[in-house]
Amino acid sequence: MKITYKNCETLNYPDFNYCTNCSQKVNLHRINAHEIFHEIVHYFTHADKGIFQLIKELALKSGIVAKEYINGKRKKYFSPLNFFLLIAAIFVFISNIPKEEVPLDKQKENTELNSITNTAQKEKMIHLYERKEKVNHFIRKYSNLMAMMALPLIAFFFWLFYKKENYNYTEHLVAGMYMLGFCILINTLVILPISLLFHLSPNYNTLFFLLFQLAYFTVFYYRFLNKTSKLQFAKAFGVSAFGIICWGIVSGFTINAYISSGFWGIFS
Known part of the structure; x- marks a missing residue:
């Protein structure tokens, strides 16, 4: 039996971990202080695109960061506008x-x-x-x-x-x-x-x-x-x-x- 996902209202199977349409997680928790704190920590320290990782890359590789981002590696780095x-x-x-x-x-x-x-x-x-x-x-x-x-x-x-x-x-x-x-x-x-x-x-x-x-x-x-x-x-x-x-x-x-x-x- 399919269920309707809350974010985009797409019908999907309940055993999916992520929505096939919008990629949002299926199993959502109620928003609480722990959830907000986790998002903040994740925002700054995510291994692939956290801001601290970006600062390190800008210090050591400078222009290579911009070159890779512009040439398509958008998921690898923290967004330039957000930075x-x-x-x-x-x-x-x-x-x-x-x-x-x-x-x-x-x-x-x-x-x-x-x-x-x-x-x-x-x-x-x-x-x-x-x-x-x-x-x-x-x-x-x-x-x-x-x-x-x-x-x-x-x-x-x-x-x-x-x-x-x-x-x-x-x-x-x-x-x-x-x-x-x-x-x-x-x-x-x-x-x-x-x-x-x-x-x-x-x-x-x-x-x-x-x-x-x-x-x-x-x-x-x-x-x-x-x-x-x-x-x-x-x-x-x-x-x-x-x-x-x-x-x-x-x-x-x-x-x-x-x-x-x-x-x-x-x-x-």
Whole structure:
């Protein structure tokens, strides 16, 4: 006698372990705390495609992971989009841990304001310093988010310079999710804590992150495209540097435009 499976309402024999239509398990348990905990553990530690296994592969084999995933080994690896979004979630959680910040006295910090007698000019300068402080606060708190926003541009440059490799833009975007996601993970869990431990300037943290990005991007794409010559390694280095520099120019221009005019000056 056949029974109707609950997920897709397909008729199947009761001795089947999985539905022949949707592959859901036949013997389902009621949802409880144990079931949820098991799913969480399975999600992170599954031997074939758990995130910890992926991180290990990205550290040791970098671009080969993206190459195999794009070329069809989809079940072997943790999804690039899920990985990228999970890294973003971890970063947002860490960034929103409450931190005590001492409010700045703008006139005390910027003594040149005391010499301005024109009220309108002084008000304008105060607003400029306020926007500057907001930008500094955003960069301190959301530097990794800014790095994530570089993904479409970085992927575009790799697609543009490697069009002969027959990977489309979306496939370069997928590779970028693995590549950039791993860099941001290392920045969040390794570079930033070391900087805080040794009380290094945020500028040093940014420098170390950019150098790590440049090195990892280069090795990642060298392996992703299965290159073997020193010339191709140099090209991967050049494209990586070009992409990072271009993103620095775009983000720098945007920041300066906001500080100087609050964006309104651009459209007036």
